[in-house]
Amino acid sequence: MIRSLFLVAVFMLASCGSAPDVQQTQYKENTWVALDQAIQPPAGNRVLDISIEVFEVEQKNTGPAEIGDWIFQEILEIESQYLPVVLRNTLVEANYWGALRVLPKPDPSADIQISGTIYQSNGISLDMYLSAVDSTGREWLNRRYSYRNNGTMDREQQDPFQSAYNQFANDLADILAIRSDDELLNVRRVTEMRYAADLSPETFADTMIQDENGYTQIVRLLADNDPMLERVGRMRLRHHIFIDTLDEYYLALQRDVKNVYDLWRVYSREQILDIEDERRTESGLGSRVLRLYQTTGTGIRPIRCLNRNGMSLPKVLPAKSLLPFWN
Numbered sequence: 001m002i003r004s005l006f007l008v009a010v011f012m013l014a015s016c017g018s019a020p021d022v023q024q025t026q027y028k029e030n031t032w033v034a035l036d037q038a039i040q041p042p043a044g045n046r047v048l049d050i051s052i053e054v055f056e057v058e059q060k061n062t063g064p065a066e067i068g069d070w071i072f073q074e075i076l077e078i079e080s081q082y083l084p085v086v087l088r089n090t091l092v093e094a095n096y097w098g099a100l101r102v103l104p105k106p107d108p109s110a111d112i113q114i115s116g117t118i119y120q121s122n123g124i125s126l127d128m129y130l131s132a133v134d135s136t137g138r139e140w141l142n143r144r145y146s147y148r149n150n151g152t153m154d155r156e157q158q159d160p161f162q163s164a165y166n167q168f169a170n171d172l173a174d175i176l177a178i179r180s181d182d183e184l185l186n187v188r189r190v191t192e193m194r195y196a197a198d199l200s201p202e203t204f205a206d207t208m209i210q211d212e213n214g215y216t217q218i219v220r221l222l223a224d225n226d227p228m229l230e231r232v233g234r235m236r237l238r239h240h241i242f243i244d245t246l247d248e249y250y251l252a253l254q255r256d257v258k259n260v261y262d263l264w265r266v267y268s269r270e271q272i273l274d275i276e277d278e279r280r281t282e283s284g285l286g287s288r289v290l291r292l293y294q295t296t297g298t299g300i301r302p303i304r305c306l307n308r309n310g311m312s313l314p315k316v317l318p319a320k321s322l323l324p325f326w327n
Contacts, residue, residue, distance in 0.1 A: 031147070031163060032163055033163040033164075033166040033167045033170065034166065035090065035093060035094055035166040035169060035170065036094065036166075036169070036170045036173055037093065037094055037095050038094065038095040038096045038173075039095075040095075041095050041096075042096060042097065042098065044181070045181050045184045045185040045188060046176070046181065046184055047097075047098040048097055048098055048111040048112055048134075048176075048184065048187065048188070049097070049098040049099040049100075049101075049109070049110050049111050049112070049191075050091065050097050050098070050099070050100045050101070050110060050111065050112045050113075050114060051101050051103050051106065051107035051109075051110035051112070051113050051114070051243075052084045052087060052088050052100070052101065052102045052103070052114045052115075052116075053084070053102075053103060053104070053105060053106055053113065053114065053115045053116075054080055054081050054084055054102065054103070054104050054105075054250075055080045055081075055083055055084055055115075055116040055117060055118050055128070056080065056115075056116070056117040056118070057076050057077075057079070057080050057117070057118045058117055058118065058119050059076070075264070078253070078257055078261070079118065079121060079261070080118065081102070081250055081253055081254075082253070082254050082257060082258075082261060083116070083118065083121070083128070084102045084116065084250070085102055085250050085251060085253075085254035086159055086162075086165055086254070087114070087116075087130075087165050087168065087169075088100050088101070088102050088247075088250075090162070090165040090166060090168075090169050091169050091172070094169045094170075094173060096169075096172075096173045096176060098111075099240070101243055101244065101246070101247040102246075102247055102250040102251075103243055103246055103247065103250075104246070107243060108191075108194055108195050108198050109191065109195045109236055109239055109240065109243075110135070110191070111134060111135055111187050111188060111191045112132055112133070112134050112135075112140065112187075113132070113133050113134075113135075114130065114131070114132045115130070115131055116128055116129060116130045116131070117129045119144075120146075122265065122268045122269065122272060123149075123160070123264075123265040123266060123267070123268040123269025123270070123272065124148055124149060124268075124269050124272050124273070125146070125147070125148045125149075126145075126146070126147050126149075126161040126164055127144070127145075127146040127147075128144070128145055128146075128164070129143070129144045129145075130143060130144075130145060130168055131143075132172055132175075134187045135187055135190045135191040135194055135216070136186065136187055136190050136215045136216045136217070137210075137214055137215050137216055138187075138215050140172060140175045141168070141171055141172055141175065143168075143171065145164045145167060145168055146164075147161050147163055147164045149161060160265070186217065186218060189218045189221070190208060190216045190217070190218060192232075192236075193207045193208050193218060194208070194216070195232065195236055195239075196228075196229065196232040199232060199235060200228065200232075203228055204228075204232075206219075206220060207219065207220045207221070207222070
């Protein structure tokens with residue numbers, strides 16, 4: 001088991017890229033951001049459901065495939081599903097929102113859709129791009145969150161990059177605060193009609209239009225006791241039961257992989273700091289380390305042959321798998 005954990009730890013995530021309109025990553029170092037938490041949960045039309053899609057990972061082309069790449073890719077896939085759960089749990093703790101779910105693809109029944117791309121992730125730095133768009137097409141957030149943790153890592157404490165998730169949650173709550181009740185009511189109505197139109201376009205498509213800004217608006221309301229609307233409501237309830245099951249899968253995956261993932265980040269951090277020190281001192285040991293390892297942008301990974309015996313990683317869902325209830 002120890003050997004298995006060690007093999008997981010020595011593989012460093014490679015996820016470099018450039019986010020839209022961002023020329024260079026500026027890291028906030030050792031900056032703690034407190035989470036803004038609502039005293040009372042939202043009520044009425046201010047209750048918005050959020051879906052968080054499994055993150056993309058921007059990968060750097062490191063050349064021909066090498067022995068050991070199989071586990072490297074598995075860790076990338078696991079992290080793309082692990083980080084959204086941390087974000088989900090942060091938003092739950094903030095207490096500003098309705099249902100929060102991590103799902104493999106956009107959910108037409110959600111009021112707000114969050115997507116993200118991981119550009120760099122290791123024991124020292126986290127660099128990710130996050131966006132939030134409501135069902136009308138209005139963009140709430142579109143930002144890059146980059147943090148560098150120069151302190152020690154305690155696997156018993158919070159995520160070492162919790163400040164990044166807290167900052168996003170605070171930013172999203174700030175946008176919610178300036179939205180009027182009428183705006184949020186329109187978002188909820190558009191969500192309902194958009195889901196209904198997916199099921200029966202001939203019945204519900206003419207209830208919505210796009211305004212001059214490209215945002216969806218409701219132009220025709222149906223009676224609350226409309227038979228077709230009631231039928232859509234029952235189908236939406238079954239849909240929610242289904243996606244709640246998917247969300248539970250991602251929560252279980254995060255719990256199962258947490259110890260191994262935290263161990264990997266501790267080891268990753270130590271290796272990166274060692275190489276940075278050796279580069280600064282230009283010692284002979286540093287040269288030997290660089291010959292044994294290849295740099296991937298976020299860390300290092302061995303280029304020696306691997307023994308797969310005893311290696312076991314949690315099973316993950318295909319990030320973009322086709323699922324029932326979605327077209």
